Amino acid sequence: MCELLGMSANTPTDLCFSVTGLTRRGGGTGPHKDGWGVAFYEGKGLRLFHDVEPCATSPIAEFVGKLPIKSKTAICHIRQANVGNINLSNTHPFVRELWGRNWVFAHNGQIPNFTRRVGMYEAVGDTDSEELFCDIMNQVRQNLPRDAMPAQLTDTLVSLAQEYARQGVFNCLLSNGDWLFSFCSTKMASITRRAPFGPACLKDVEVNIDFAAETAPDDVVSIIATEPLTHDEDWDIYERGEWKLWQHGEVIAGGKTDVPVHAAEATMTAPAGMPVDAKA
Amino acid sequence: MCELLGMSANTPTDLCFSVTGLTRRGGGTGPHKDGWGVAFYEGKGLRLFHDVEPCATSPIAEFVGKLPIKSKTAICHIRQANVGNINLSNTHPFVRELWGRNWVFAHNGQIPNFTRRVGMYEAVGDTDSEELFCDIMNQVRQNLPRDAMPAQLTDTLVSLAQEYARQGVFNCLLSNGDWLFSFCSTKMASITRRAPFGPACLKDVEVNIDFAAETAPDDVVSIIATEPLTHDEDWDIYERGEWKLWQHGEVIAGGKTDVPVHAAEATMTAPAGMPVDAKA
Numbered sequence: 001m002c003e004l005l006g007m008s009a010n011t012p013t014d015l016c017f018s019v020t021g022l023t024r025r026g027g028g029t030g031p032h033k034d035g036w037g038v039a040f041y042e043g044k045g046l047r048l049f050h051d052v053e054p055c056a057t058s059p060i061a062e063f064v065g066k067l068p069i070k071s072k073t074a075i076c077h078i079r080q081a082n083v084g085n086i087n088l089s090n091t092h093p094f095v096r097e098l099w100g101r102n103w104v105f106a107h108n109g110q111i112p113n114f115t116r117r118v119g120m121y122e123a124v125g126d127t128d129s130e131e132l133f134c135d136i137m138n139q140v141r142q143n144l145p146r147d148a149m150p151a152q153l154t155d156t157l158v159s160l161a162q163e164y165a166r167q168g169v170f171n172c173l174l175s176n177g178d179w180l181f182s183f184c185s186t187k188m189a190s191i192t193r194r195a196p197f198g199p200a201c202l203k204d205v206e207v208n209i210d211f212a213a214e215t216a217p218d219d220v221v222s223i224i225a226t227e228p229l230t231h232d233e234d235w236d237i238y239e240r241g242e243w244k245l246w247q248h249g250e251v252i253a254g255g256k257t258d259v260p261v262h263a264a265e266a267t268m269t270a271p272a273g274m275p276v277d278a279k280a
Numbered sequence: 281m282c283e284l285l286g287m288s289a290n291t292p293t294d295l296c297f298s299v300t301g302l303t304r305r306g307g308g309t310g311p312h313k314d315g316w317g318v319a320f321y322e323g324k325g326l327r328l329f330h331d332v333e334p335c336a337t338s339p340i341a342e343f344v345g346k347l348p349i350k351s352k353t354a355i356c357h358i359r360q361a362n363v364g365n366i367n368l369s370n371t372h373p374f375v376r377e378l379w380g381r382n383w384v385f386a387h388n389g390q391i392p393n394f395t396r397r398v399g400m401y402e403a404v405g406d407t408d409s410e411e412l413f414c415d416i417m418n419q420v421r422q423n424l425p426r427d428a429m430p431a432q433l434t435d436t437l438v439s440l441a442q443e444y445a446r447q448g449v450f451n452c453l454l455s456n457g458d459w460l461f462s463f464c465s466t467k468m469a470s471i472t473r474r475a476p477f478g479p480a481c482l483k484d485v486e487v488n489i490d491f492a493a494e495t496a497p498d499d500v501v502s503i504i505a506t507e508p509l510t511h512d513e514d515w516d517i518y519e520r521g522e523w524k525l526w527q528h529g530e531v532i533a534g535g536k537t538d539v540p541v542h543a544a545e546a547t548m549t550a551p552a553g554m555p556v557d558a559k560a
């Protein structure tokens with residue numbers, strides 16, 4: 001299994017605090033030692049960092065954690081390999097161009113023996129996650145107009161996510177730089193920080209931050225992660241089958257769909273319904 | 281205009297020495313201050329770094345220059361913007377997935393008002409270079425089988441390159457991680473280092489290296505750049521219209537095609553026939 005971290009903000013925001021918390025789980029406080037990656041959008045452009053080293057000890061992760069990269073949308077992933085070797089081509093997040101935008105995807109879970117349907121996007125590596133991403137991209141390209149509105153888009157994304165969640169565990173983050181789609185198959189949590197901003201303390205490392213000193217009154221910054229990253233804030237825990245479409249730090253669409261519980265989950269994720277927090 | 285740097289080697293090789301030389305031209309010894317980028321292949325996977333800061337002063341460039349990243353194929357580009365704003369989406373090298381591989385492209389030159397033909401690949405940014413790359417990818421996907429042999433592939437790439445070079449300046453590096461294609465419209469140079477390895481000194485910064493201490497007897501490492509990076513080695517200067525396909529550090533195919541001289545070149549590149557070295 002892996003850990004996911006996403007950010008949606010209404011102003012370019014520094015993700016260092018959350019990245020610092022998440023990366024400690026990469027071989028540090030967590031077992032996710034098989035590489036990590038992050039994609040920061042700057043407009044339609046991307047800053048990508050991928051590494052096969054445990055991010056808790058990766059020089060690149062340490063460097064990125066200190067870079068004051070400001071982004072409105074970002075997706076980060078740390079990996080515990082269960083399918084596919086440990087190499088760069090199997091390291092999330094994955095990127096493809098569609099309709100003149102960079103689409104970025106990261107997946108938490110496992111769908112054994114998944115094979116994408118025929119389409120122009122193909123996996124470079126050998127993970128089920130990249131096959132899933134390519135299937136999504138092929139389905140979106142084949143079934144939606146390039147100017148698809150969020151409602152159309154989420155109809156397609158949710159039906160695909162539900163289809164995947166019936167075959168295995170499918171927690172995901174997907175973005176085209178304009179919006180951020182999040183789906184909870186077994187675990188996902190979010191928090192929206194806005195004025196009045198307060199302090200926060202990371203669960204995984206002794207780091208405190210006073211967001212009031214880091215933000216402007218109008219800033220709205222939402223963090224979406226497979227597990228809450230702070231222990232002194234009130235995170236919203238997604239329900240099984242719940243999805244949210246984020247834009248500029250706000251939820252612009254959301255809903256819940258039925259997804260089954262898989263026997264295999266017991267060994268790899270939190271039992272259905274248990275607050276993810278309780279696992280920390 | 282910009283600077284290009286490519287590497288083809290028969291063993292994973294550290295490109296730090298050449299990157300150090302090239303990046304000094306990014307706002308240092310050269311005018312190329314409008315961002316830079318580099319793509320290192322590790323198997324079929326990629327390590328990508330892009331920045332809009334002048335690479336001579338970019339913290340990311342300094343960091344990358346010190347990383348002992350070892351790759352058999354790499355493409356680096358530093359930019360002096362002439363088309364498109366200075367932002368990440370306009371920063372080379374550009375990447376697209378085709379037939380399950382990452383294709384990487386970087387361009388030196390300018391082809392005013394170039395517009396790609398219809399196809400699935402679209403530019404994310406607004407440079408002529410990315411339009412050219414998308415046109416190449418669309419033509420390759422539409423006209424070649426996925427198992428195209430180098431001969432078939434180069435026929436297509438060379439005819440496209442010649443077509444572009446008739447419309448403007450088109451020096452380029454293109455790779456799918458297996459081979460590295462290089463085309464000289466106005467300037468390109470290469471050097472192949474093999475045993476017995478000797479010392480070398482960068483032109484752009486006082487750095488010396490003894491390759492004998494860095495390499496094994498069987499290593500073959502070729503560097504391809506728009507201008508020679510060292511002043512004490514004998515670089516091969518490409519002729520106008522010359523192309524080479526590199527693999528494992530060796531030229532596996534090459535040739536020369538007719539390309540015209542453009543009046544505009546005088547202000548942006550070396551006069552035809554003048555050794556690129558003479559411009560240093």
